Amino acid sequence: MTTTVGSTGLCAGRVVVVTGAGRGLGRAxxxxxxxxxxxxxxxxxxxxxxxxGNSPGPAREVAEEILAAGGEAVVNGGDIATTDGATSLVTxxxxxxxxxxxxxxxxxxxRDRMLVNLTEDDWDAVMRVHLKGHFLPLKHAAAHWRAEARAGRTPTGRVINTSSGAGLLGSVGQSNYAAAKAGILALTLVAAEELGRYGVQVNAIAPAARTRMTEQTFAETMAAPGAGAFDAMAPENVSPLVVWLGSTASEGVTGRVFEAEAGRITVMEGWHRGPTTDRGARWTxxxxxxxxxxLLRVAKAPxxxxxxxPGPGPSGV
Structure with a gap:
Protein backbone atom coordinates (compact mmCIF):
# COMPACT_ATOMS: atom_id res chain seq x y z
CA MET A 1 0.00 0.00 0.00
CA THR A 2 1.15 3.52 -0.67
CA THR A 3 2.35 4.78 2.68
CA THR A 4 1.45 8.11 4.20
CA VAL A 5 3.95 10.66 5.44
CA GLY A 6 5.82 9.19 8.39
CA SER A 7 4.74 5.59 7.73
CA THR A 8 7.34 3.01 8.72
CA GLY A 9 5.65 -0.33 8.11
CA LEU A 10 5.10 -0.68 11.85
CA CYS A 11 2.34 -3.25 11.34
CA ALA A 12 3.64 -5.01 8.24
CA GLY A 13 2.21 -8.52 8.05
CA ARG A 14 -0.20 -8.07 10.95
CA VAL A 15 -3.90 -8.77 10.55
CA VAL A 16 -6.17 -6.26 12.23
CA VAL A 17 -9.92 -6.28 12.86
CA VAL A 18 -11.57 -2.89 13.39
CA THR A 19 -15.23 -2.76 14.42
CA GLY A 20 -17.33 0.23 13.47
CA ALA A 21 -14.76 0.97 10.77
CA GLY A 22 -17.08 2.53 8.20
CA ARG A 23 -16.94 6.08 9.52
CA GLY A 24 -15.30 8.39 12.05
CA LEU A 25 -12.67 6.97 14.36
CA GLY A 26 -13.02 3.43 13.06
CA ARG A 27 -12.44 4.52 9.48
CA ALA A 28 -9.39 6.54 10.53
CA GLY A 53 -30.94 1.15 9.63
CA ASN A 54 -28.28 -0.97 7.98
CA SER A 55 -26.04 -0.37 4.97
CA PRO A 56 -22.97 -2.21 3.63
CA GLY A 57 -21.82 0.99 1.90
CA PRO A 58 -19.55 2.58 4.55
CA ALA A 59 -17.48 -0.56 5.20
CA ARG A 60 -17.18 -1.31 1.50
CA GLU A 61 -15.98 2.23 0.75
CA VAL A 62 -13.23 2.00 3.39
CA ALA A 63 -12.08 -1.39 2.11
CA GLU A 64 -12.07 -0.09 -1.46
CA GLU A 65 -9.99 2.90 -0.39
CA ILE A 66 -7.41 0.58 1.18
CA LEU A 67 -7.36 -1.67 -1.89
CA ALA A 68 -7.04 1.29 -4.24
CA ALA A 69 -3.92 2.39 -2.36
CA GLY A 70 -2.36 -1.03 -2.75
CA GLY A 71 -3.28 -2.46 0.63
CA GLU A 72 -5.26 -5.54 1.66
CA ALA A 73 -8.71 -5.46 3.22
CA VAL A 74 -11.94 -7.40 3.43
CA VAL A 75 -15.42 -6.31 4.51
CA ASN A 76 -17.29 -7.89 7.41
CA GLY A 77 -20.91 -7.04 8.17
CA GLY A 78 -21.33 -9.10 11.34
CA ASP A 79 -23.31 -7.75 14.28
CA ILE A 80 -20.58 -7.65 16.93
CA ALA A 81 -23.14 -7.80 19.76
CA THR A 82 -24.13 -11.34 18.75
CA THR A 83 -22.15 -14.55 19.12
CA ASP A 84 -22.38 -15.30 15.39
CA GLY A 85 -21.29 -11.78 14.45
CA ALA A 86 -18.39 -11.73 16.89
CA THR A 87 -17.23 -15.16 15.76
CA SER A 88 -17.40 -14.02 12.14
CA LEU A 89 -14.72 -11.40 12.85
CA VAL A 90 -12.20 -14.09 13.72
CA THR A 91 -13.34 -16.30 10.85
CA ARG A 111 -29.26 7.30 22.67
CA ASP A 112 -28.82 10.46 24.75
CA ARG A 113 -31.51 11.52 27.22
CA MET A 114 -31.67 12.85 30.75
CA LEU A 115 -31.92 10.02 33.26
CA VAL A 116 -35.63 10.45 34.08
CA ASN A 117 -36.49 10.43 30.35
CA LEU A 118 -34.28 7.47 29.45
CA THR A 119 -36.26 4.43 28.32
CA GLU A 120 -35.38 0.84 29.00
CA ASP A 121 -34.84 0.35 25.28
CA ASP A 122 -32.42 3.31 25.20
CA TRP A 123 -30.49 1.73 28.05
CA ASP A 124 -30.43 -1.77 26.59
CA ALA A 125 -29.49 -0.66 23.07
CA VAL A 126 -26.47 1.36 24.22
CA MET A 127 -25.32 -1.35 26.65
CA ARG A 128 -25.66 -3.91 23.89
CA VAL A 129 -23.57 -2.16 21.24
CA HIS A 130 -20.89 -0.75 23.54
CA LEU A 131 -20.45 -3.20 26.42
CA LYS A 132 -21.67 -6.46 24.90
CA GLY A 133 -20.17 -5.36 21.59
CA HIS A 134 -16.78 -5.20 23.30
CA PHE A 135 -17.17 -8.39 25.34
CA LEU A 136 -18.12 -10.79 22.54
CA PRO A 137 -15.41 -9.88 19.98
CA LEU A 138 -12.86 -9.88 22.82
CA LYS A 139 -14.06 -13.26 24.07
CA HIS A 140 -13.84 -14.96 20.66
CA ALA A 141 -10.53 -13.37 19.69
CA ALA A 142 -9.13 -14.40 23.07
CA ALA A 143 -10.35 -17.97 22.60
CA HIS A 144 -8.48 -18.11 19.29
CA TRP A 145 -5.30 -16.72 20.82
CA ARG A 146 -5.51 -19.10 23.77
CA ALA A 147 -5.77 -22.03 21.37
CA GLU A 148 -2.75 -20.72 19.47
CA ALA A 149 -0.72 -20.38 22.68
CA ARG A 150 -1.66 -23.87 23.83
CA ALA A 151 -0.57 -25.22 20.43
CA GLY A 152 2.86 -23.67 20.97
CA ARG A 153 2.25 -20.70 18.67
CA THR A 154 2.21 -17.92 21.27
CA PRO A 155 0.69 -14.86 19.60
CA THR A 156 1.52 -11.19 19.95
CA GLY A 157 -2.15 -10.39 20.36
CA ARG A 158 -3.28 -6.83 20.87
CA VAL A 159 -6.68 -5.47 21.87
CA ILE A 160 -7.59 -1.80 21.94
CA ASN A 161 -10.93 -1.03 23.54
CA THR A 162 -12.74 2.28 23.17
CA SER A 163 -14.02 4.02 26.26
CA SER A 164 -14.75 7.74 26.67
CA GLY A 165 -14.35 10.71 28.95
CA ALA A 166 -17.97 9.98 29.82
CA GLY A 167 -16.86 6.64 31.24
CA LEU A 168 -14.06 8.29 33.22
CA LEU A 169 -15.92 11.26 34.67
CA GLY A 170 -19.58 10.89 33.71
CA SER A 171 -21.58 13.03 31.27
CA VAL A 172 -24.89 14.77 31.83
CA GLY A 173 -27.60 13.34 29.57
CA GLN A 174 -25.57 10.21 28.84
CA SER A 175 -26.10 7.91 31.82
CA ASN A 176 -26.45 4.82 29.59
CA TYR A 177 -23.39 5.68 27.50
CA ALA A 178 -21.29 6.67 30.52
CA ALA A 179 -22.17 3.45 32.35
CA ALA A 180 -21.31 1.33 29.31
CA LYS A 181 -18.01 3.12 28.75
CA ALA A 182 -17.08 2.77 32.44
CA GLY A 183 -17.83 -0.94 32.14
CA ILE A 184 -15.42 -1.17 29.20
CA LEU A 185 -12.65 0.19 31.43
CA ALA A 186 -13.21 -2.54 34.02
CA LEU A 187 -13.43 -5.17 31.27
CA THR A 188 -10.08 -3.94 29.94
CA LEU A 189 -8.35 -4.31 33.30
CA VAL A 190 -9.67 -7.82 33.86
CA ALA A 191 -8.91 -8.99 30.32
CA ALA A 192 -5.36 -7.63 30.49
CA GLU A 193 -4.71 -9.66 33.62
CA GLU A 194 -6.36 -12.85 32.36
CA LEU A 195 -4.97 -12.89 28.82
CA GLY A 196 -1.35 -11.91 29.45
CA ARG A 197 -0.38 -15.56 29.88
CA TYR A 198 -1.44 -16.18 26.27
CA GLY A 199 0.66 -13.36 24.79
CA VAL A 200 -2.22 -10.88 24.58
CA GLN A 201 -2.11 -7.24 25.65
CA VAL A 202 -5.31 -5.29 26.31
CA ASN A 203 -5.53 -1.51 26.59
CA ALA A 204 -8.22 1.15 26.27
CA ILE A 205 -8.45 4.63 24.87
CA ALA A 206 -10.77 7.51 25.76
CA PRO A 207 -10.70 9.56 22.55
CA ALA A 208 -12.13 12.97 21.72
CA ALA A 209 -12.67 13.75 18.05
CA ARG A 210 -15.19 15.08 15.57
CA THR A 211 -17.48 12.19 14.59
CA ARG A 212 -21.20 11.63 14.02
CA MET A 213 -21.52 10.78 17.71
CA THR A 214 -20.03 14.07 18.88
CA GLU A 215 -21.12 16.58 16.24
CA GLN A 216 -24.25 17.64 18.12
CA THR A 217 -22.62 17.81 21.54
CA PHE A 218 -19.54 19.73 20.38
CA ALA A 219 -20.86 21.49 17.29
CA GLU A 220 -19.19 24.81 18.11
CA THR A 221 -15.85 23.60 19.44
CA MET A 222 -15.29 20.81 16.91
CA ALA A 223 -15.71 22.73 13.65
CA ALA A 224 -13.00 21.96 11.10
CA PRO A 225 -10.37 24.74 10.79
CA GLY A 226 -9.41 26.60 7.68
CA ALA A 227 -7.05 25.22 5.05
CA GLY A 228 -3.53 24.59 6.31
CA ALA A 229 -4.41 24.81 10.01
CA PHE A 230 -4.05 21.88 12.39
CA ASP A 231 -7.44 20.18 12.68
CA ALA A 232 -7.33 19.43 16.40
CA MET A 233 -10.54 17.40 16.40
CA ALA A 234 -9.87 15.22 13.35
CA PRO A 235 -10.36 11.49 14.10
CA GLU A 236 -7.01 10.82 12.42
CA ASN A 237 -5.23 12.42 15.39
CA VAL A 238 -6.26 9.48 17.62
CA SER A 239 -5.21 6.70 15.24
CA PRO A 240 -1.41 6.83 15.64
CA LEU A 241 -1.72 5.81 19.30
CA VAL A 242 -4.14 3.02 18.38
CA VAL A 243 -1.79 1.74 15.65
CA TRP A 244 1.17 1.73 18.04
CA LEU A 245 -0.82 -0.10 20.72
CA GLY A 246 -1.86 -2.61 18.06
CA SER A 247 1.73 -3.28 16.97
CA THR A 248 4.52 -5.40 18.44
CA ALA A 249 6.32 -2.15 19.35
CA SER A 250 3.97 -1.79 22.32
CA GLU A 251 5.42 -4.89 24.02
CA GLY A 252 4.92 -4.70 27.80
CA VAL A 253 2.13 -2.09 27.73
CA THR A 254 -1.10 -3.64 28.97
CA GLY A 255 -3.98 -2.86 31.31
CA ARG A 256 -3.62 0.86 30.63
CA VAL A 257 -6.09 3.59 29.71
CA PHE A 258 -5.10 6.55 27.55
CA GLU A 259 -6.90 9.78 26.74
CA ALA A 260 -6.20 10.87 23.17
CA GLU A 261 -7.26 14.20 21.74
CA ALA A 262 -5.69 16.46 19.11
CA GLY A 263 -1.93 16.33 19.80
CA ARG A 264 -2.31 15.23 23.43
CA ILE A 265 -1.87 11.75 24.95
CA THR A 266 -2.56 11.24 28.66
CA VAL A 267 -2.05 8.15 30.78
CA MET A 268 -5.10 7.84 33.03
CA GLU A 269 -4.31 6.66 36.54
CA GLY A 270 -7.73 5.37 37.53
CA TRP A 271 -9.01 4.63 40.99
CA HIS A 272 -6.43 4.79 43.76
CA ARG A 273 -7.10 4.55 47.48
CA GLY A 274 -7.08 7.99 49.07
CA PRO A 275 -7.29 9.04 52.73
CA THR A 276 -8.27 6.17 55.04
CA THR A 277 -9.14 5.71 58.69
CA ASP A 278 -9.30 2.25 60.26
CA ARG A 279 -10.41 2.00 63.90
CA GLY A 280 -10.20 -1.79 64.01
CA ALA A 281 -13.79 -2.05 65.18
CA ARG A 282 -17.33 -1.35 64.00
CA TRP A 283 -18.46 2.27 63.63
CA THR A 284 -21.75 3.73 64.73
CA LEU A 295 -11.56 12.19 55.16
CA LEU A 296 -13.28 14.29 52.49
CA ARG A 297 -11.65 17.44 53.81
CA VAL A 298 -8.21 16.07 52.84
CA ALA A 299 -9.22 14.03 49.80
CA LYS A 300 -8.76 15.18 46.21
CA ALA A 301 -11.93 16.58 44.65
CA PRO A 302 -13.32 14.43 41.80
CA PRO A 310 -20.61 25.66 36.69
CA GLY A 311 -19.73 25.76 40.36
CA PRO A 312 -18.16 23.52 43.01
CA GLY A 313 -18.04 19.86 42.12
CA PRO A 314 -19.36 17.08 44.37
CA SER A 315 -17.66 16.84 47.75
CA GLY A 316 -20.12 15.94 50.48
CA VAL A 317 -18.10 17.85 53.06
Whole structure:
Protein backbone atom coordinates (compact mmCIF):
# COMPACT_ATOMS: atom_id res chain seq x y z
CA MET A 1 0.00 0.00 0.00
CA THR A 2 1.15 3.52 -0.67
CA THR A 3 2.35 4.78 2.68
CA THR A 4 1.45 8.11 4.20
CA VAL A 5 3.95 10.66 5.44
CA GLY A 6 5.82 9.19 8.39
CA SER A 7 4.74 5.59 7.73
CA THR A 8 7.34 3.01 8.72
CA GLY A 9 5.65 -0.33 8.11
CA LEU A 10 5.10 -0.68 11.85
CA CYS A 11 2.34 -3.25 11.34
CA ALA A 12 3.64 -5.01 8.24
CA GLY A 13 2.21 -8.52 8.05
CA ARG A 14 -0.20 -8.07 10.95
CA VAL A 15 -3.90 -8.77 10.55
CA VAL A 16 -6.17 -6.26 12.23
CA VAL A 17 -9.92 -6.28 12.86
CA VAL A 18 -11.57 -2.89 13.39
CA THR A 19 -15.23 -2.76 14.42
CA GLY A 20 -17.33 0.23 13.47
CA ALA A 21 -14.76 0.97 10.77
CA GLY A 22 -17.08 2.53 8.20
CA ARG A 23 -16.94 6.08 9.52
CA GLY A 24 -15.30 8.39 12.05
CA LEU A 25 -12.67 6.97 14.36
CA GLY A 26 -13.02 3.43 13.06
CA ARG A 27 -12.44 4.52 9.48
CA ALA A 28 -9.39 6.54 10.53
CA UNK A 29 -7.99 3.55 12.46
CA UNK A 30 -8.52 1.14 9.55
CA UNK A 31 -6.78 3.45 7.08
CA UNK A 32 -3.92 4.16 9.50
CA UNK A 33 -3.29 0.45 10.12
CA UNK A 34 -3.33 -0.24 6.39
CA UNK A 35 -0.88 2.61 5.79
CA UNK A 36 1.49 0.88 8.23
CA UNK A 37 1.30 -2.38 6.31
CA UNK A 38 -1.52 -4.21 8.14
CA UNK A 39 -4.15 -6.34 6.46
CA UNK A 40 -7.51 -5.08 7.69
CA UNK A 41 -10.92 -6.63 8.34
CA UNK A 42 -13.30 -3.67 8.03
CA UNK A 43 -16.36 -4.37 10.17
CA UNK A 44 -19.41 -2.11 10.07
CA UNK A 45 -23.19 -2.52 9.95
CA UNK A 46 -23.70 0.94 8.46
CA UNK A 47 -26.30 1.95 11.04
CA UNK A 48 -27.46 5.49 11.78
CA UNK A 49 -26.24 7.60 14.73
CA UNK A 50 -28.87 6.01 17.01
CA UNK A 51 -28.36 2.46 15.76
CA UNK A 52 -31.13 2.52 13.17
CA GLY A 53 -30.94 1.15 9.63
CA ASN A 54 -28.28 -0.97 7.98
CA SER A 55 -26.04 -0.37 4.97
CA PRO A 56 -22.97 -2.21 3.63
CA GLY A 57 -21.82 0.99 1.90
CA PRO A 58 -19.55 2.58 4.55
CA ALA A 59 -17.48 -0.56 5.20
CA ARG A 60 -17.18 -1.31 1.50
CA GLU A 61 -15.98 2.23 0.75
CA VAL A 62 -13.23 2.00 3.39
CA ALA A 63 -12.08 -1.39 2.11
CA GLU A 64 -12.07 -0.09 -1.46
CA GLU A 65 -9.99 2.90 -0.39
CA ILE A 66 -7.41 0.58 1.18
CA LEU A 67 -7.36 -1.67 -1.89
CA ALA A 68 -7.04 1.29 -4.24
CA ALA A 69 -3.92 2.39 -2.36
CA GLY A 70 -2.36 -1.03 -2.75
CA GLY A 71 -3.28 -2.46 0.63
CA GLU A 72 -5.26 -5.54 1.66
CA ALA A 73 -8.71 -5.46 3.22
CA VAL A 74 -11.94 -7.40 3.43
CA VAL A 75 -15.42 -6.31 4.51
CA ASN A 76 -17.29 -7.89 7.41
CA GLY A 77 -20.91 -7.04 8.17
CA GLY A 78 -21.33 -9.10 11.34
CA ASP A 79 -23.31 -7.75 14.28
CA ILE A 80 -20.58 -7.65 16.93
CA ALA A 81 -23.14 -7.80 19.76
CA THR A 82 -24.13 -11.34 18.75
CA THR A 83 -22.15 -14.55 19.12
CA ASP A 84 -22.38 -15.30 15.39
CA GLY A 85 -21.29 -11.78 14.45
CA ALA A 86 -18.39 -11.73 16.89
CA THR A 87 -17.23 -15.16 15.76
CA SER A 88 -17.40 -14.02 12.14
CA LEU A 89 -14.72 -11.40 12.85
CA VAL A 90 -12.20 -14.09 13.72
CA THR A 91 -13.34 -16.30 10.85
CA UNK A 92 -13.05 -13.43 8.36
CA UNK A 93 -9.48 -12.71 9.44
CA UNK A 94 -8.43 -16.36 9.31
CA UNK A 95 -10.19 -17.10 5.99
CA UNK A 96 -8.81 -14.02 4.23
CA UNK A 97 -5.36 -13.70 5.77
CA UNK A 98 -4.64 -16.85 7.79
CA UNK A 99 -4.16 -15.17 11.17
CA UNK A 100 -5.45 -12.57 13.64
CA UNK A 101 -3.11 -10.21 15.48
CA UNK A 102 -5.03 -7.14 16.64
CA UNK A 103 -8.62 -6.37 17.58
CA UNK A 104 -9.83 -2.76 17.79
CA UNK A 105 -13.22 -2.56 19.48
CA UNK A 106 -14.68 0.73 18.30
CA UNK A 107 -18.31 0.29 17.20
CA UNK A 108 -21.04 2.25 18.97
CA UNK A 109 -23.87 4.73 18.83
CA UNK A 110 -25.77 7.07 21.15
CA ARG A 111 -29.26 7.30 22.67
CA ASP A 112 -28.82 10.46 24.75
CA ARG A 113 -31.51 11.52 27.22
CA MET A 114 -31.67 12.85 30.75
CA LEU A 115 -31.92 10.02 33.26
CA VAL A 116 -35.63 10.45 34.08
CA ASN A 117 -36.49 10.43 30.35
CA LEU A 118 -34.28 7.47 29.45
CA THR A 119 -36.26 4.43 28.32
CA GLU A 120 -35.38 0.84 29.00
CA ASP A 121 -34.84 0.35 25.28
CA ASP A 122 -32.42 3.31 25.20
CA TRP A 123 -30.49 1.73 28.05
CA ASP A 124 -30.43 -1.77 26.59
CA ALA A 125 -29.49 -0.66 23.07
CA VAL A 126 -26.47 1.36 24.22
CA MET A 127 -25.32 -1.35 26.65
CA ARG A 128 -25.66 -3.91 23.89
CA VAL A 129 -23.57 -2.16 21.24
CA HIS A 130 -20.89 -0.75 23.54
CA LEU A 131 -20.45 -3.20 26.42
CA LYS A 132 -21.67 -6.46 24.90
CA GLY A 133 -20.17 -5.36 21.59
CA HIS A 134 -16.78 -5.20 23.30
CA PHE A 135 -17.17 -8.39 25.34
CA LEU A 136 -18.12 -10.79 22.54
CA PRO A 137 -15.41 -9.88 19.98
CA LEU A 138 -12.86 -9.88 22.82
CA LYS A 139 -14.06 -13.26 24.07
CA HIS A 140 -13.84 -14.96 20.66
CA ALA A 141 -10.53 -13.37 19.69
CA ALA A 142 -9.13 -14.40 23.07
CA ALA A 143 -10.35 -17.97 22.60
CA HIS A 144 -8.48 -18.11 19.29
CA TRP A 145 -5.30 -16.72 20.82
CA ARG A 146 -5.51 -19.10 23.77
CA ALA A 147 -5.77 -22.03 21.37
CA GLU A 148 -2.75 -20.72 19.47
CA ALA A 149 -0.72 -20.38 22.68
CA ARG A 150 -1.66 -23.87 23.83
CA ALA A 151 -0.57 -25.22 20.43
CA GLY A 152 2.86 -23.67 20.97
CA ARG A 153 2.25 -20.70 18.67
CA THR A 154 2.21 -17.92 21.27
CA PRO A 155 0.69 -14.86 19.60
CA THR A 156 1.52 -11.19 19.95
CA GLY A 157 -2.15 -10.39 20.36
CA ARG A 158 -3.28 -6.83 20.87
CA VAL A 159 -6.68 -5.47 21.87
CA ILE A 160 -7.59 -1.80 21.94
CA ASN A 161 -10.93 -1.03 23.54
CA THR A 162 -12.74 2.28 23.17
CA SER A 163 -14.02 4.02 26.26
CA SER A 164 -14.75 7.74 26.67
CA GLY A 165 -14.35 10.71 28.95
CA ALA A 166 -17.97 9.98 29.82
CA GLY A 167 -16.86 6.64 31.24
CA LEU A 168 -14.06 8.29 33.22
CA LEU A 169 -15.92 11.26 34.67
CA GLY A 170 -19.58 10.89 33.71
CA SER A 171 -21.58 13.03 31.27
CA VAL A 172 -24.89 14.77 31.83
CA GLY A 173 -27.60 13.34 29.57
CA GLN A 174 -25.57 10.21 28.84
CA SER A 175 -26.10 7.91 31.82
CA ASN A 176 -26.45 4.82 29.59
CA TYR A 177 -23.39 5.68 27.50
CA ALA A 178 -21.29 6.67 30.52
CA ALA A 179 -22.17 3.45 32.35
CA ALA A 180 -21.31 1.33 29.31
CA LYS A 181 -18.01 3.12 28.75
CA ALA A 182 -17.08 2.77 32.44
CA GLY A 183 -17.83 -0.94 32.14
CA ILE A 184 -15.42 -1.17 29.20
CA LEU A 185 -12.65 0.19 31.43
CA ALA A 186 -13.21 -2.54 34.02
CA LEU A 187 -13.43 -5.17 31.27
CA THR A 188 -10.08 -3.94 29.94
CA LEU A 189 -8.35 -4.31 33.30
CA VAL A 190 -9.67 -7.82 33.86
CA ALA A 191 -8.91 -8.99 30.32
CA ALA A 192 -5.36 -7.63 30.49
CA GLU A 193 -4.71 -9.66 33.62
CA GLU A 194 -6.36 -12.85 32.36
CA LEU A 195 -4.97 -12.89 28.82
CA GLY A 196 -1.35 -11.91 29.45
CA ARG A 197 -0.38 -15.56 29.88
CA TYR A 198 -1.44 -16.18 26.27
CA GLY A 199 0.66 -13.36 24.79
CA VAL A 200 -2.22 -10.88 24.58
CA GLN A 201 -2.11 -7.24 25.65
CA VAL A 202 -5.31 -5.29 26.31
CA ASN A 203 -5.53 -1.51 26.59
CA ALA A 204 -8.22 1.15 26.27
CA ILE A 205 -8.45 4.63 24.87
CA ALA A 206 -10.77 7.51 25.76
CA PRO A 207 -10.70 9.56 22.55
CA ALA A 208 -12.13 12.97 21.72
CA ALA A 209 -12.67 13.75 18.05
CA ARG A 210 -15.19 15.08 15.57
CA THR A 211 -17.48 12.19 14.59
CA ARG A 212 -21.20 11.63 14.02
CA MET A 213 -21.52 10.78 17.71
CA THR A 214 -20.03 14.07 18.88
CA GLU A 215 -21.12 16.58 16.24
CA GLN A 216 -24.25 17.64 18.12
CA THR A 217 -22.62 17.81 21.54
CA PHE A 218 -19.54 19.73 20.38
CA ALA A 219 -20.86 21.49 17.29
CA GLU A 220 -19.19 24.81 18.11
CA THR A 221 -15.85 23.60 19.44
CA MET A 222 -15.29 20.81 16.91
CA ALA A 223 -15.71 22.73 13.65
CA ALA A 224 -13.00 21.96 11.10
CA PRO A 225 -10.37 24.74 10.79
CA GLY A 226 -9.41 26.60 7.68
CA ALA A 227 -7.05 25.22 5.05
CA GLY A 228 -3.53 24.59 6.31
CA ALA A 229 -4.41 24.81 10.01
CA PHE A 230 -4.05 21.88 12.39
CA ASP A 231 -7.44 20.18 12.68
CA ALA A 232 -7.33 19.43 16.40
CA MET A 233 -10.54 17.40 16.40
CA ALA A 234 -9.87 15.22 13.35
CA PRO A 235 -10.36 11.49 14.10
CA GLU A 236 -7.01 10.82 12.42
CA ASN A 237 -5.23 12.42 15.39
CA VAL A 238 -6.26 9.48 17.62
CA SER A 239 -5.21 6.70 15.24
CA PRO A 240 -1.41 6.83 15.64
CA LEU A 241 -1.72 5.81 19.30
CA VAL A 242 -4.14 3.02 18.38
CA VAL A 243 -1.79 1.74 15.65
CA TRP A 244 1.17 1.73 18.04
CA LEU A 245 -0.82 -0.10 20.72
CA GLY A 246 -1.86 -2.61 18.06
CA SER A 247 1.73 -3.28 16.97
CA THR A 248 4.52 -5.40 18.44
CA ALA A 249 6.32 -2.15 19.35
CA SER A 250 3.97 -1.79 22.32
CA GLU A 251 5.42 -4.89 24.02
CA GLY A 252 4.92 -4.70 27.80
CA VAL A 253 2.13 -2.09 27.73
CA THR A 254 -1.10 -3.64 28.97
CA GLY A 255 -3.98 -2.86 31.31
CA ARG A 256 -3.62 0.86 30.63
CA VAL A 257 -6.09 3.59 29.71
CA PHE A 258 -5.10 6.55 27.55
CA GLU A 259 -6.90 9.78 26.74
CA ALA A 260 -6.20 10.87 23.17
CA GLU A 261 -7.26 14.20 21.74
CA ALA A 262 -5.69 16.46 19.11
CA GLY A 263 -1.93 16.33 19.80
CA ARG A 264 -2.31 15.23 23.43
CA ILE A 265 -1.87 11.75 24.95
CA THR A 266 -2.56 11.24 28.66
CA VAL A 267 -2.05 8.15 30.78
CA MET A 268 -5.10 7.84 33.03
CA GLU A 269 -4.31 6.66 36.54
CA GLY A 270 -7.73 5.37 37.53
CA TRP A 271 -9.01 4.63 40.99
CA HIS A 272 -6.43 4.79 43.76
CA ARG A 273 -7.10 4.55 47.48
CA GLY A 274 -7.08 7.99 49.07
CA PRO A 275 -7.29 9.04 52.73
CA THR A 276 -8.27 6.17 55.04
CA THR A 277 -9.14 5.71 58.69
CA ASP A 278 -9.30 2.25 60.26
CA ARG A 279 -10.41 2.00 63.90
CA GLY A 280 -10.20 -1.79 64.01
CA ALA A 281 -13.79 -2.05 65.18
CA ARG A 282 -17.33 -1.35 64.00
CA TRP A 283 -18.46 2.27 63.63
CA THR A 284 -21.75 3.73 64.73
CA UNK A 285 -23.57 5.59 61.91
CA UNK A 286 -22.74 8.92 63.51
CA UNK A 287 -19.06 8.03 63.94
CA UNK A 288 -18.89 6.80 60.33
CA UNK A 289 -20.36 10.09 59.17
CA UNK A 290 -17.91 12.19 61.17
CA UNK A 291 -15.02 10.12 59.83
CA UNK A 292 -16.19 10.49 56.24
CA UNK A 293 -16.42 14.28 56.66
CA UNK A 294 -12.86 14.37 57.99
CA LEU A 295 -11.56 12.19 55.16
CA LEU A 296 -13.28 14.29 52.49
CA ARG A 297 -11.65 17.44 53.81
CA VAL A 298 -8.21 16.07 52.84
CA ALA A 299 -9.22 14.03 49.80
CA LYS A 300 -8.76 15.18 46.21
CA ALA A 301 -11.93 16.58 44.65
CA PRO A 302 -13.32 14.43 41.80
CA UNK A 303 -13.14 15.77 38.27
CA UNK A 304 -16.14 17.67 37.00
CA UNK A 305 -18.81 15.66 35.20
CA UNK A 306 -19.05 16.64 31.53
CA UNK A 307 -21.96 19.00 31.03
CA UNK A 308 -22.33 19.79 34.73
CA UNK A 309 -23.47 23.29 35.76
CA PRO A 310 -20.61 25.66 36.69
CA GLY A 311 -19.73 25.76 40.36
CA PRO A 312 -18.16 23.52 43.01
CA GLY A 313 -18.04 19.86 42.12
CA PRO A 314 -19.36 17.08 44.37
CA SER A 315 -17.66 16.84 47.75
CA GLY A 316 -20.12 15.94 50.48
CA VAL A 317 -18.10 17.85 53.06
Missing amino acids: HALAFAAEGAKVVVNDLGVGPAGD AALDAFGRLDTLVNNAGFL PGEAGETVRA GAVYGAA
